[in-house]
Amino acid sequence: MGKEITTMKLFHLSDLHIGKIVNGYEMWEDQRYVFDQILAYVREEQPDAVMIAGDIYDKAVPSAKAVTEFDEFLTELADSGTIILIISGNHDSAERLDFASSIMKKQNIYMKGTYGGEAMKVTLQDKWGDVNFYLMPFVKPSNVKNTLSDLTEEPEKESAALTYTEAMQQVVAAMQVDPGKRNVLIAHQNVTNSGVNRRSDSETISIGGLDNIDRTVFDIFDYVALGHLHSPQQIGKPEIRYCGTPVIYSMSEADDQKSVTVVELGEKGKLSIRELPLNQLHAWYNFTGTLDEAMSREANEDYARIVLTDKETIIDVQARLRTVYKNLMSVEFQMADGSRPEQERTLEDVKNLAPDEAFADFYNRKMKRELSDENAVYIRQLIRDYYEQRQG
Numbered sequence: 001m002g003k004e005i006t007t008m009k010l011f012h013l014s015d016l017h018i019g020k021i022v023n024g025y026e027m028w029e030d031q032r033y034v035f036d037q038i039l040a041y042v043r044e045e046q047p048d049a050v051m052i053a054g055d056i057y058d059k060a061v062p063s064a065k066a067v068t069e070f071d072e073f074l075t076e077l078a079d080s081g082t083i084i085l086i087i088s089g090n091h092d093s094a095e096r097l098d099f100a101s102s103i104m105k106k107q108n109i110y111m112k113g114t115y116g117g118e119a120m121k122v123t124l125q126d127k128w129g130d131v132n133f134y135l136m137p138f139v140k141p142s143n144v145k146n147t148l149s150d151l152t153e154e155p156e157k158e159s160a161a162l163t164y165t166e167a168m169q170q171v172v173a174a175m176q177v178d179p180g181k182r183n184v185l186i187a188h189q190n191v192t193n194s195g196v197n198r199r200s201d202s203e204t205i206s207i208g209g210l211d212n213i214d215r216t217v218f219d220i221f222d223y224v225a226l227g228h229l230h231s232p233q234q235i236g237k238p239e240i241r242y243c244g245t246p247v248i249y250s251m252s253e254a255d256d257q258k259s260v261t262v263v264e265l266g267e268k269g270k271l272s273i274r275e276l277p278l279n280q281l282h283a284w285y286n287f288t289g290t291l292d293e294a295m296s297r298e299a300n301e302d303y304a305r306i307v308l309t310d311k312e313t314i315i316d317v318q319a320r321l322r323t324v325y326k327n328l329m330s331v332e333f334q335m336a337d338g339s340r341p342e343q344e345r346t347l348e349d350v351k352n353l354a355p356d357e358a359f360a361d362f363y364n365r366k367m368k369r370e371l372s373d374e375n376a377v378y379i380r381q382l383i384r385d386y387y388e389q390r391q392g
């Protein structure tokens with residue numbers, strides 16, 4: 001298209017979560033600090049396309065401020081002359097993201113919010129020919145099943161629920177990917193390698209791997225630009241990749257080096273991947289020790305989680321810690337032997353439990369008796385229904 005491109009250079013981003021609030025802290029400044037670095041990289045590196053693999057916003061109904069922030073970011077991206085490819089994630093409202101998408105195409109912004117039976121296909125060219133981009137918004141098996149009912153002649157097949165992997169097979173089949181061309185998929189799903197990937201605390205949990213998609217479903221693609229998991233990682237091979245959030249959103253990501261993933265496509269079968277580091281406005285600080293030790297640090301603005309090992313009760317612990325830790329995110333207590341006081345549950349404990357186990361534990365503590373089998377079944381069903389509806 002116009003200029004001769006020798007190598008196609010792509011930026012891969014995801015999970016911006018614009019408007020996210022963490023432990024009561026608004027992250028506007030943190031987000032803008034990182035977005036400015038991304039825009040500087042775009043001006044410097046001049047990618048042919050920028051892919052944003054879902055979770056643009058943190059909420060399905062973003063605040064006016066969140067919309068304005070994204071608008072500014074998008075406008076500056078578009079002004080650089082790059083092509084922008086965007087899909088919705090599980091946090092986004094698919095319909096809202098589709099708004100004005102046909103007008104935006106004229107600005108080289110391709111947005112795919114809803115899934116109605118096919119992914120959006122965008123074809124770019126370089127000296128080795130076509131590169132086909134498939135924009136696949138976040139989909140649930142039920143979305144896919146609705147689109148299949150017209151096609152299948154076998155009603156008994158329709159009624160059977162699809163797993164995520166099966167649904168994804170259908171979606172990929174509908175793309176009719178030409179294996180002779182170079183193909184890039186943009187998706188926002190929970191993709192696993194032999195059932196495994198690396199999660200972090202700022203993602204919305206789902207129960208029991210229900211939403212796992214085996215990565216082999218995507219073997220036909222030259223590169224798979226994924227969103228959904230918040231720590232950067234490859235899934236089974238370098239070409240199936242989560243770029244991770246650009247901003248740190250939880251303590252479990254404290255040691256992540258956040259980055260922009262840069263993918264350069266050569267002729268079919270040739271590609272290189274590198275990372276451009278993104279600095280954070282605030283460091284995330286995780287401390288375990290006595291109050292005295294915690295207070296010996298210089299005053300700072302780190303996002304801090306303090307676990308205290310003091311044995312005696314401390315008055316006004318939050319207020320005292322805040323004189324040193326301006327951005328105190330949480331305070332917890334731990335006994336000197338490493339255990340926590342009896343009857344106390346921390347987020348760490350509960351996090352390792354399945355939702356139904358966490359409820360049973362809560363019930364047991366409140367009611368001082370065990371949850372009956374009958375009620376346990378009921379609760380499990382309730383939780384399952386809830387996640388099915390809310391998904392992700």
Ligand SMILES: [Mn+2]
Pocket residue numbers: 015017055089091203228229
């Ligand atoms: Mn996300």
